[in-house]
Amino acid sequence: MKVGGCARPRLILLLMLCLFLAAPAWAGDASPEIQVWPDTVEIGAFFSGPDVKIIGKIPQGAQAVIEIAGPAAPEHLMRKGRRTGLWMNVGEVEVQGAPSLYLAASTTAPLLKIPPAEATWGYPALKQQIRFAGQVEQEEREMFLDQFFQLKESEAVYAIFPGDLKVSGGSGDSQTVTGVLPLPTMIKPGAYQVCLTVVQGGRVIAKPCRDLKVVMVGFPAMLASLAYEHGATYGILAVIIAIVTGFAMGYLFKGKGGH
Amino acid sequence: MSLSLYLPLAGNSINIFLLFGLGGAVGFLSGLFGVGGGFLMTPLLIMAGIPSTVAAASDSNQIVAASTSGTYAHYRLGNVDFKMGIILIVGGVLGGTMGVYLIKALRALGNADFVIKITYVVMLGVIGGYMFVESLQSMRQKPVESKRTVTGPAKISLYTRLVQSLPYQMKFEKSGVTLSPLMPLILGVFVGILAAIMGVGGGFIMVPVMVYMLRMPMHVVVGTSLFQILFTCINVTIMQSITNFTVDLVLALILLLGSTIGAQFGVRLSKRLKADQLKILLASIVLVVMIQMLLSLVLPPHLMLAHKGGH
Numbered sequence: 034m035k036v037g038g039c040a041r042p043r044l045i046l047l048l049m050l051c052l053f054l055a056a057p058a059w060a061g062d063a064s065p066e067i068q069v070w071p072d073t074v075e076i077g078a079f080f081s082g083p084d085v086k087i088i089g090k091i092p093q094g095a096q097a098v099i100e101i102a103g104p105a106a107p108e109h110l111m112r113k114g115r116r117t118g119l120w121m122n123v124g125e126v127e128v129q130g131a132p133s134l135y136l137a138a139s140t141t142a143p144l145l146k147i148p149p150a151e152a153t154w155g156y157p158a159l160k161q162q163i164r165f166a167g168q169v170e171q172e173e174r175e176m177f178l179d180q181f182f183q184l185k186e187s188e189a190v191y192a193i194f195p196g197d198l199k200v201s202g203g204s205g206d207s208q209t210v211t212g213v214l215p216l217p218t219m220i221k222p223g224a225y226q227v228c229l230t231v232v233q234g235g236r237v238i239a240k241p242c243r244d245l246k247v248v249m250v251g252f253p254a255m256l257a258s259l260a261y262e263h264g265a266t267y268g269i270l271a272v273i274i275a276i277v278t279g280f281a282m283g284y285l286f287k288g289k290g291g292h
Numbered sequence: 293m294s295l296s297l298y299l300p301l302a303g304n305s306i307n308i309f310l311l312f313g314l315g316g317a318v319g320f321l322s323g324l325f326g327v328g329g330g331f332l333m334t335p336l337l338i339m340a341g342i343p344s345t346v347a348a349a350s351d352s353n354q355i356v357a358a359s360t361s362g363t364y365a366h367y368r369l370g371n372v373d374f375k376m377g378i379i380l381i382v383g384g385v386l387g388g389t390m391g392v393y394l395i396k397a398l399r400a401l402g403n404a405d406f407v408i409k410i411t412y413v414v415m416l417g418v419i420g421g422y423m424f425v426e427s428l429q430s431m432r433q434k435p436v437e438s439k440r441t442v443t444g445p446a447k448i449s450l451y452t453r454l455v456q457s458l459p460y461q462m463k464f465e466k467s468g469v470t471l472s473p474l475m476p477l478i479l480g481v482f483v484g485i486l487a488a489i490m491g492v493g494g495g496f497i498m499v500p501v502m503v504y505m506l507r508m509p510m511h512v513v514v515g516t517s518l519f520q521i522l523f524t525c526i527n528v529t530i531m532q533s534i535t536n537f538t539v540d541l542v543l544a545l546i547l548l549l550g551s552t553i554g555a556q557f558g559v560r561l562s563k564r565l566k567a568d569q570l571k572i573l574l575a576s577i578v579l580v581v582m583i584q585m586l587l588s589l590v591l592p593p594h595l596m597l598a599h600k601g602g603h
Contacts, residue, residue, distance in 0.1 A: 078542075080305050081296035109600045119589040121409055122598060180597045187595070188341075218296065218305035219341075253300035253542070260301055260537055268533025271353050271541050272526050275548055279360025282552035286365070 065239040066090050067099075067229040073246040074216060078253060082189075082218040085245065089210045089229040095238070096140045097198060098154045098230040099212045101245065103134035104223060105162075110184075112168060112177070124168030128181060131163045134220060135191045138212045142196035144232065153237065154230050155193065156182055189217035222249045301540035302346040308546060310340060315354065315550025322358045322495075322551065323365070323558025324565075325514065325574045330355060331416075331496055331581060333547070342543065343599065349538035350547070352528040357548035358555045359522040365559040366515030373466035373512050376502075377519040379473050383480020384487070384494065384524055391488025411489050413586050419500050420578030427572040467508040467516075479505060480520075487524065495521050496578055503571070510567035 070086045091097050107129050114123035137154060139145035148155040160178050169177055185191035198212045210229075228242040249257060260267045296305040314336055318329040330351050337347035366372050398407050458472035479501050487494030495517050502513040533539045562570060 076298055078298055079296060080298040082305065110597045111600050113593050113596045113598060119409070120591070120593050121589065125600065126597065177597065180595055184595055184597050218298070219303060221303060249300065253298050256541055257300040260533065260539070260541075264534040264537060265530070267541070268530035268539065271533060271539050271544060272356055272529050274541070275353055275356035275529070275544065276360045278545075278548055279357040279362075279552055280364060282357075282549075282556065283361040283364035286556040 065092070065229060065231045065241055067227065067241045067243050069227045069243045069245055072243065073248065074220075076220075076222060076247065076249045076253060077251045080218065080253075082216045082220065084213045084215050085227070087212045087214065087227055087229070089212075089231075089241075090207050091210055091229070091231045092233060092238075093206050093208050095208075095231050095233040096144050097210045097232065098137060098139045098144060099198060099210070099214070100154055100228050100230070101134060101136040101214055101216075101225055102132040102228070103221070103225050105130050105132050110181075126169050126177065127166040129164040129166060131159065131181070131185075133190070133223070134217070134225060135159060135185070136193075136214045136216075138194035138197040138214060140196070140198045140200050140210055145193050145195040149235065153240075188219055189215075190219055216247075220247055222247050297542060297546065299342070299346075299540045299543045301537065302342045302350070302543055304341055304343075306340055306342070306543075311543065311546040312550040314340070315547035316554035317550075318547075319358045319361075319551025319554025320558040320561075321554075321577065322355070322518075323362045323555035323560075324562045325495075325499065325558075325570060329358070329495070329551070331490075332577070335581075335584075337543075342540075343538075345536060345538045346540050346543070349528070349532035349536065350540045350543045352525045352532065353539050353541070353544035354547035354551055355521060355525040356529060357544075358551040359518045359525065361552040362518040362555045362559060363515065363522055365556060366511075366518060369511075369515070369559075369563070370466075371511050371515030372519050373464055373508070373516045374519065376464050376467055376476055376506070376508070377516045379476040380480040380483075380498070380516070380520045381523045383477040383482075384484040384520060385527065387481035387484020387486075388488045388524065388527070389484075390481070391485040394485065395489055408489055409585070409589055411486065413582055413589065415486060415490070415497060416578050416582035416585065419497065420575050420582055422504075423500055423571050424575035424579060427568045427575060431568045431572070464508075467506070467512050469507050471506070476506060484524075494524065496574070499574070510570060511562070514562060514570075 067087060067089045070088075071083070074083060074085070085101065087099050089097060089099065107127055108131065110126045110128060111122035112124050112126050113120055116123060137145060139154075145155050148157055150157075152158055159182075163178060163181070165174060165177060182191055192215075194212075194214070198210045201209045201211070225245040225247060226242050227245050228240055230237055231239040248254075259270075295307055295309065297308045297311070298305045314333065318333045318336070321332065322329040330348070333351045333354070334344070334348045337351065338344050342350075363372060395408075455471055455475060458474050460472050460474065461470055462473060463470045483494045483497050483501060486497055498517050498520060499513055502508045502517060503510060508516070529539055565573075
């Protein structure tokens, strides 16, 4: 029993060594990884939507997609329609499962433009997870999905950049992908996810993710908290500031007037 | 330093000079015609990327400043009829409350947007068209003054008789008219209802109502209208801050700095222009907005989905 007990661990070690040698080198010392700069975005008084730089390490010969996605929350939209010859809002549509932000870039254009059917990235994948409730018929779903993406793209909260990731040689079996994705000025404070999907031989071999925090700071944060927590005080303050400014401007112009 | 300014309640950044320019242009018109400018500013802000609910509510806040400045300027020129203004405010508040309930009921029925848009087009078309034609006729026929009274003596006398038959006749010295306070009260209610439906201060409806139905002189109309708008917009700003959190103070502050400066220039130009010239200018602007709105109703929209809220 004792002898057998000693021989078994040795056998396991030998097997592990064989497996280690058989595995690709990147899986050991250079597994796909992702770095994000900055990892916290601050919305201050002069916020203009910064660029987020993402660097990933992927195996030689692999392709990659980088995505920044915001948490999904139900969204209430109005659908337009024609009534008595006039275009107007004719019904409410609730959109569920759509991320609040979706930015994606890929190493090659087709990977994002025409992703494979089983892909977990790009607009086709989003289409699978988005649900409509309210006044949308089943046969209108595809049309409204396209309309939804167009609406989001017009607000710069959805954007895809096919082929925009830069690939550089790197060393050994790995290569480096670099992407710069512009955050929209409409971005809301919250927790966002940045993911690197590594594709090799038509299948996903890894998907490391990092958090990206967006926080409101300084004057905008102070004003927002006053407005949401003390609405009446905020309203009265807004009126007083407006009246004082109105009078001040009136007084300033008094001397220059004819009367 | 970036030129973009972050608006915390709108949740978006916007170019500071664009905002200042918008405020200045609309403030100029406000001082010139005695209108709050809400019917111009709100669509312009939406076009600049501000959510419609925030645009409308923040606009009310900047109108408080513009109309304070404008009322003050007109008060110094002796152009504010406070007695008439207060009665119109009382009517406006009553009508505004009725209008809010009406919109609530229409929303429950699901056709509020239709009513709002149609009201806009009809009101802007009727007021703009009437003012334009009337001012044009008046400008052309000025040398033959008597001809104006010939155009509709029966209609005018019927209306005058109706106005004179109302009880509690009193003199409004500043406006130089004698009529029952019921008249401005009822008209105030009517404008208040329309203003609530359309989500505007109602200056562009109030001005023609004062000119054509209360027969007030144009320069007193402008000052008194601004006085009435001031109170309507104070009410809206506080109510929106409490109920909907849609008043963006940063947005309003930049707009009001631009608009108060613009309003002063508007007031001065209004003194130099003749009443008919003022009326024809306002009529043209009202008609342009009406045509733009009509086109948006008739032409297919670019997108079949839109954000909820606003109009």
